[in-house]
Amino acid sequence: MHGGHEAAEITAAGIGKAYGDFHALSDISLTIGSGEFLTLLGPSGSGKSTFLMILAGFEEPTSGKLHKDGLDITRVPAEKRAFGMVFQGYALFPHMTVEQNIAFPLKVQKRSARDIKRRVDDMIARVGLRGHEHKRPAGLSGGQQQRVALARALVFEPSVLLLDEPFSALDKNLRGAMQEEVRRLHQETGTTFVFVTHDQSEALALSTRIGIFNQGRLQQIGTPKDVYERPANRFVAEFLGDVNFLSLSSVKPTDDGAEGLFEGRPMRISAPGQAISAQFAIRPEHMVLFEQAPRDGNMLQATIGDVTYLGAETRFSLKTPGGIDLVLQMPTREVTGAFAPGRSVWAGWPANQGFFL
Amino acid sequence: MMKPSPIAVVLAFAVAVFLLLPLIAVIPVSFTPARFLSMPTGIWSLRHYQALIDNPAWLQATGLSIRIGILSSGIATLLALMFSLGIWMFRPWFSGLLFGFVLLPMVAPPVVSAITLYFFLIGLSKINSIVAYDTWIGVAIAHAVMIAPFAVVMVTVSLSQVDRRIDLAARGFGASVGQRVFKVILPTIRFGVLTAFFLSFVLSWEEIGVTLFITSIDAVTLPRMMWMGLRDNIDPAIAAISVILIVVVISAVLIKTAIAQREKM
Amino acid sequence: MTLDRLKPVLLLGPLVLFLGLAYFVPFLGVMQWSVTLPEPGIGQYGKAISDPLIHSVFLRTFRICLIVTVASVVCAYAITYVWVRGTPLQRLLTELCILIPFWISVLTRAFGWVALLSNRGLLNTWMQSLGIISEPLTMVRNEFGVVLGMTHFLIPFAVFPIASAMRSLDERVFLAARGMGASQMRTFWTIFVPITLPGILGAGLMVFVFALGFFITPAILGGGRSVMIAELIYLRIFQSPDWGLGAAVSVLLMVFVGVLLALLVRFVRPNRMLG
Ligand SMILES: Nc1ncnc2c1ncn2[C@@H]1O[C@H](COP(=O)(O)OP(=O)(O)OP(=O)(O)O)[C@@H](O)[C@H]1O
Ligand SMILES: [Mg+2]
Secondary structure, eight states, X not given: OOTTOOOOOEEEEEEEEEETTEEEEEXXXXXXXXXXXXXXXXXXXXXXHHHHHHHHTSSOOSEEEEEETTEEOTTOOHXXXXXXXXXXXXXXXXXXXXXXXXXXXXXXXXXXXXXXXXXXXXXXXHTTOTTOTTOOGGGSOHHHHHHHHHHHHHTTOOSEEEEESTTTTSOHHHHHHHHHHHHXXXXXXXXXXXXXXXXXXXXXXXXXXXXEEETTEEEEEEOHHHHHHSOSSHHHHXXXXXXXXXXXXXXXXXXXXXXXEXXXXXXXXXXXXXXXXXXXXXXXXXXXXXXXXXXXXXXXXXXXXXXXXXXXXXXXXXXXXXXXXXXXXXXXXXXXXXXXTTOEEEEEEOTTSOEEO | OOXXXXXXXXXXXXXXXXXXXXXXXXXXXXTOOSSSSOOOOSOOOOHHHHHHHHOHHHHHHHHHHHHHHHHHHHHHHHHHHHHHXXXXXXXXXXXXXXXXXXXXXXXXXXXHHHHHHHHHHHHHHTTOSSSSXXXXXXXXXXXXXXXXXXXXXXXXHHHHTSOHHHHHHHXXXXXXXXXXXXXXXXXXXXXXXXXXXXXXXXXXXXXXXXXXXXXXXXXXXHHHHHHHHHHXXXXXXXXXXXXXXXXXXXXXXXHHHHHHHHHHO | OHHHHHHHHHXXXXXXXXXXXXXXXXXXXXXXXXXXXXXXXXXXXXXXXXXXXXXXXXXXXXXXXXXXXXXXXXXXXXXXXHHHHSOHHHHHHHHHHHHHHHHSOHHHHHHHHHHHHSTTSHXXXXXXXXXXXXXXXXXXXXXXXXXHHHHHHHHHHHHHHHHHHHHTOOTHHHHXXXXXXXXXXXXXXXXXXXXXXXXXXXXXXXXXXXXXXXXXXXXXXXXXXSOOHHXXXXXXXXXXXXXXXXXXXXXXXXXXXXXXXXXXXXXXXXXXXXX
């Protein structure tokens, strides 16, 4: 644990941003807990960067209030907020060396030369840039530039670190490595991280909570497990991954959920606390294939269409007797020869899987 | 890559000859021995070059042009730099209007600008004798007016190539306006600013359209001196000074091209 | 907070104030003569439009500017084509031929033409000594000299917008055209020229606007015999003090230039030309 970072709690209340008639953001209310790793996720143009710019103080919201640890900072300019920020495309100072780039925020704060040297050295070591101190950004690889941007944003121990799609320019392997690094830095520093991405798996892997944006509105905010397994609406459900929809008939509430019929077959769903509806949804990897009807849980009969080999997983497209198309995904090692195209099989899942929409 | 056909090359060559012809024509004329402008007869002489040295007015005019050039391009570059930075950093909603306003001296017909500046300086002459008609500072101020729009264009172009996010980053780290300008923006556009200063100097050094109207006998710049020698009976010393200026320009362009070629390799 | 609000003003203010005081106010002062001198009213505009002398000067100016514009754009197109697409050596040589005249002052260049073309200039002397002509040909101090000098001055300016249009061209378009069997000549006229048309128009408008306000080159190479608008304004203001008429002609010229510049901004987007 690195001392000195004072993580802050940020509260947004009814934040809106309009450009003329166009509402880039409408009524965003959320609290970012101290030391949290919050990811803002959403399709392109959904307003993630706009919200981040408002958090950073580069843009003023047209409505709503922003509080930091209880203090109103809505009209405080970026210079005075001093949140760390990592930009898409890094935004390193091209005329400064790695060392000078990282020292910049400390120089601005007029720290003593000794203090600056110590902190910069420490930071360079922590992001693994030893030996590159005197290079300019143009002479660094993409991953190294990314590390400089992270080091520069963290070196002055900001209470909040904002990252706008920091990995979008990196290739897949480097992305994975940098995700690890960011996660480690978050744990080490204890700073509040707000991270923007439009990559779902990145969001699920890194965050303590995820806020999902669409068309300028916050659709849902919750832990990765929450938003993935209990999405608030169809948009969230579909944005986070594939999902099968089953329309139930004769739905009746039970003690811990509901029961109903799908294509004449009874279904029992245990979904405590969820609003019951006729629209039941289940993710492909939450179902398993059986040759024989399983003894318990929910099940339905289906015919296998295509089989797609994905490495660790195999993906099946199924058709129910009623003509509904489904997708199912299961570990390849559990796939047997019986699961071939054209075969009639059973798809089953435990009663506590799936959600209502 | 579609290579130019022989016809295209021949046409381009013809244009190149047309562009160089008058510059080359000056050379033999500058080495004639006659007192008036005449054509080479086979006898070579350096008397027109000697005349440049013997007549202190040429040296004075050169010195004056350099002084005016430095002062006016200094003023123009500094003001243009501040202006362009202001527009770039703060992006006021009326920036289009401001641009139109500051570019006016560049787009107005020079004769209109010349009349305007003439009456401006004549007006000032009534209240002081430093920034006035036919004084070197007066000329420098008028030149600064004329070249400031060019400096604005040059600086704005180089600012437009700066990644705005580096300025945002600096702001995010709490940098003041001064720190953003001096530590982040200026170092990245310093080459553009130097170029703007250089271009401004050259524009002032060559300026004649306005200078003609705002000077008479005291503030005689080099172009003004050449103009006097060109109007009625052509002074062959003009040929000599022209050759010198041409040689200076050719050397400068060759050096610049050589550096550019080296950088390419 | 108040200091923060002041910072843009401190940066933008000095140049705006400087140009406002040293240029804009006197400029408005000169412009307002057109409706106040010799007596208030728009009489000077009526005079400027109906006076046959001013008419003929306007017409001559437009004629000269038009010829100069066409000539400089055509010449610039030819040399730019080789500058942009030639072999490295061709590029280097054409670049020198464009840049050197560009940096040399208007006076030196006009003087070069005088030395070359005047009655006792190089060309006449040479042709007479070879017996090609017996009397010197008059080539300067007339409209021909003016057109020649102005074209020479303006070619380098026309080169830059054309060059940027030619550079931004997608090479594959030609490969496609050639691949479809079009000859080089045909590709040039049916593809290259139309695609670079914005650059040609931009160069043309720019040259035309520059040419309209020309004063120095016509004064030296026209020898007072073919007066253009700029010289007319000069004469009205300084020789036969007729400030109202001079100002009215200036305003008309400004309006015309303004319209052309608006066209330039509208159709060819100068920011693209700068890049
Ligand atoms: N200055 C502006 N003027 C007008 N509209 C803007 C401005 N800035 C952003 N917008 C609009 O606001 C919307 C949200 O933009 P924003 O950049 O926040 O999206 P985003 O979620 O970050 O998308 P991406 O994933 O592509 O980065 C977009 O439709 C965009 O066009
Ligand atoms: Mg974005």
